[in-house]
Amino acid sequence: MSDTSTIDQPIGGLMEGITDAFNASAVEAVSGGEPAWLANRRTEAWSAYERTPLPTTRLEEWRYTNLRKLLKLDRLGFDGVSLDAAVATGSDAEPFDLAGAPEALRAAMEADHAASGHVVEIDGRIVHVDLDPELASQGVVLTSLRRAVADHPDALDRHLATDALPASRGKFQALNAALWTDGVFLHVPKGVRLELPVRVTRYLTKPGTAFFNRTLILADAASQVSFVDEGLSADFAEQTLFSSAVEVIANDGAQVQYVSLQRMGRGVFHLQQQRTLAGRDSTLDTLNVALGASVARTDLNARLLGPGANSDMLGLCFGEQGQHFDHNTSQDHVAPHAKSDLLYKGALDGNARSVFRGIIKVHKNAQQTDAYQTNRNLLLSEHARADSLPNLEIEADDVKCSHGATVGQLDQEHLFYLMSRGLSRDRAERLVVLGFLGEVLSRLPLGGVVEKVTRIIEERLQHG
Amino acid sequence: MSDTPILSIRDLTAKVADEDVDILKGVDLDLFKGEIHAIMGPNGSGKSTLAKVLAGHPGYEVTGGTVTFHGDDISELEPDERSQAGIFLAFQYPVEIPGVSIANFLRTALQARLEEGEELDLFDFQDELMARMEMLEMDPSFAERPVNDGFSGGEKKRNEILQLAMLRPSLALMDETDSGLDIDALQVVSRGINRLHEENPDMTVLIITHYQRLLNFIKPDKVHVMLNGRIVRSGGADVALELEEGGYEDYRTAEAEAIAEAEAEAQEA
Ligand SMILES: Nc1ncnc2c1ncn2[C@@H]1O[C@H](COP(=O)(O)OP(=O)(O)OP(=O)(O)O)[C@@H](O)[C@H]1O
Numbered sequence A: 001m002s003d004t005s006t007i008d009q010p011i012g013g014l015m016e017g018i019t020d021a022f023n024a025s026a027v028e029a030v031s032g033g034e035p036a037w038l039a040n041r042r043t044e045a046w047s048a049y050e051r052t053p054l055p056t057t058r059l060e061e062w063r064y065t066n067l068r069k070l071l072k073l074d075r076l077g078f079d080g081v082s083l084d085a086a087v088a089t090g091s092d093a094e095p096f097d098l099a100g101a102p103e104a105l106r107a108a109m110e111a112d113h114a115a116s117g118h119v120v121e122i123d124g125r126i127v128h129v130d131l132d133p134e135l136a137s138q139g140v141v142l143t144s145l146r147r148a149v150a151d152h153p154d155a156l157d158r159h160l161a162t163d164a165l166p167a168s169r170g171k172f173q174a175l176n177a178a179l180w181t182d183g184v185f186l187h188v189p190k191g192v193r194l195e196l197p198v199r200v201t202r203y204l205t206k207p208g209t210a211f212f213n214r215t216l217i218l219a220d221a222a223s224q225v226s227f228v229d230e231g232l233s234a235d236f237a238e239q240t241l242f243s244s245a246v247e248v249i250a251n252d253g254a255q256v257q258y259v260s261l262q263r264m265g266r267g268v269f270h271l272q273q274q275r276t277l278a279g280r281d282s283t284l285d286t287l288n289v290a291l292g293a294s295v296a297r298t299d300l301n302a303r304l305l306g307p308g309a310n311s312d313m314l315g316l317c318f319g320e321q322g323q324h325f326d327h328n329t330s331q332d333h334v335a336p337h338a339k340s341d342l343l344y345k346g347a348l349d350g351n352a353r354s355v356f357r358g359i360i361k362v363h364k365n366a367q368q369t370d371a372y373q374t375n376r377n378l379l380l381s382e383h384a385r386a387d388s389l390p391n392l393e394i395e396a397d398d399v400k401c402s403h404g405a406t407v408g409q410l411d412q413e414h415l416f417y418l419m420s421r422g423l424s425r426d427r428a429e430r431l432v433v434l435g436f437l438g439e440v441l442s443r444l445p446l447g448g449v450v451e452k453v454t455r456i457i458e459e460r461l462q463h464g
Numbered sequence B: 001m002s003d004t005p006i007l008s009i010r011d012l013t014a015k016v017a018d019e020d021v022d023i024l025k026g027v028d029l030d031l032f033k034g035e036i037h038a039i040m041g042p043n044g045s046g047k048s049t050l051a052k053v054l055a056g057h058p059g060y061e062v063t064g065g066t067v068t069f070h071g072d073d074i075s076e077l078e079p080d081e082r083s084q085a086g087i088f089l090a091f092q093y094p095v096e097i098p099g100v101s102i103a104n105f106l107r108t109a110l111q112a113r114l115e116e117g118e119e120l121d122l123f124d125f126q127d128e129l130m131a132r133m134e135m136l137e138m139d140p141s142f143a144e145r146p147v148n149d150g151f152s153g154g155e156k157k158r159n160e161i162l163q164l165a166m167l168r169p170s171l172a173l174m175d176e177t178d179s180g181l182d183i184d185a186l187q188v189v190s191r192g193i194n195r196l197h198e199e200n201p202d203m204t205v206l207i208i209t210h211y212q213r214l215l216n217f218i219k220p221d222k223v224h225v226m227l228n229g230r231i232v233r234s235g236g237a238d239v240a241l242e243l244e245e246g247g248y249e250d251y252r253t254a255e256a257e258a259i260a261e262a263e264a265e266a267q268e269a
């Protein structure tokens, strides 16, 4: 498997995805007022986008997600406000009025436990940032990407869409790098530890539109931070694209947890690209919870770059009628003595469908690698479908690797056992499904997340 | 003891849902309030099938006969309705349910027994759970462990008794609760059952076992022998002792003779 951009495609594939909304002048518009390094980076990303054909189902990585059918690029609008305009309208300077926020956004934020800081993003723009002043005085930076361009240009020039998610990684990585409108920048200096998570809540209001955000998390040596990234929206009649690019860099000995909580409404096409770079002796764990959207595609590439690095990669999805999930993961062992352990689980009702494709790649020098990958799926209806494609590519000889995948139905013996204790069939089913998915959450018991996700799934099971 | 049995089984026949041959071939059994009965019988004779049919397992189909519980026909009831009505089955092979903790599961089970709108008192629940676990010499940490997940054979059986203690049924069907237990665990478990029976002398207990040794700890009022889907002998505690001595051979011979006789009769007719 290789990056699609490195494959030279025939002429027929060129210029795909260029529309009234996505084109060179849109790039120009968003980059207005930006420093040259950034404007150039956008332009380069845009030409990578132009050069790269839209992935087809002939590519292994897109085999079960047919973009030609599922993604209506030419119907999407885009309003890329330039940095000038964003700063002129105040952006994150104005205090955010939670009371006046949409109900779902307010409920999501109120349900959260304490945090080290909050970020609120509405329609691709950061409207609020707060950070514990004590942490700010220790040098922690939590800010909108727009502000960071002005305030932390060196860090951004060095890390934004370079080490982790450069435009060269694929068509949509390129599109996001060209058109992002805002996002989050978090920098935790050496040795600083955040006891409470940073909570980001993103909300969309405009149907038929494309939104592009980026997140850059830099954890310096021996620092510690957890980051909960929640996305919500109403249901939309028109397709709405929500593209998120997440770059997480954990330096030596850092401990980082990144949690994505995807609760987008129907009509949303969620494209999420994540890349994590784990340095020597660092811990870099991820949890992807996919509950919403009509189509949700997540690419997670975890690179273990330093000896002793450790990544737990957890994921769960719960799908109902009309939902399509596609998880594409790779555990990329570059350094020796590193460990990665992946567990993705999905429960699917109605005609929901999920695809899991995971590869463990162990490079030649990555001796003494421990890499595990498990994908389990539970089909709650005869119309649901799960495809699981685990893969190994091992070039080192002294490694411990395993992978396994299962697709099964609710076990009637489990239900009978619970019912024989007086639980109704519905309750018994709910308990089994929650237990099945809960195993994932219990591996990353971050304050509030387990409760929130459990409650959401419980509610959906009740109404389903 | 009242005159009407709390559980009355008449000529019960049952088979595996998608197969043809009956496993239970005409079971008759009456259990009166507060009695302790034991069923013994060789492997494959249908003991677990009887227990599961009584608990309403959907994998079996009743093909004939009746089961009345507290005077009501329960053949149409779902497993949860039977549980609510007071039937409890301690499984021979308790299943592992990943991610569902014992505490959560029992809380849900007890909540399900309450009227609409009534809320389980969580403090009382917690206190009782802890007390019962202590009685069964279970480590308190078990409460938060997923049901039977990674439990040893003995731990699974204690967990069944724990559920029995918490759910307080009027009829407890104990399917080989003693198998797989070492002598210490056997004592803990049987003390537990005796204690629950003392607390609630109205509780009727049906013990399925292969071993006389359990019946040294729990004294049955009646012992039945099951063979090939039927109860072929019923008597006092001495029946178990007879079995200990002579095994099932005599019953098998008697049954074979009976079958031959029946066939001969059928041919004559
Ligand atoms: N679900 C099933 N599918 C197929 N056959 C079954 C099923 N359940 C029971 N049987 C068969 O019915 C017969 C009785 O089984 P059952 O489990 O009731 O015996 P048992 O008396 O409990 O035996 P043991 O002492 O070994 O526990 C056996 O021949 C068994 O194979």
Ligand SMILES: [Mg+2]
Binding pocket: B047, B048, B049, B092, B175, B176
């Ligand atoms: Mg049995």
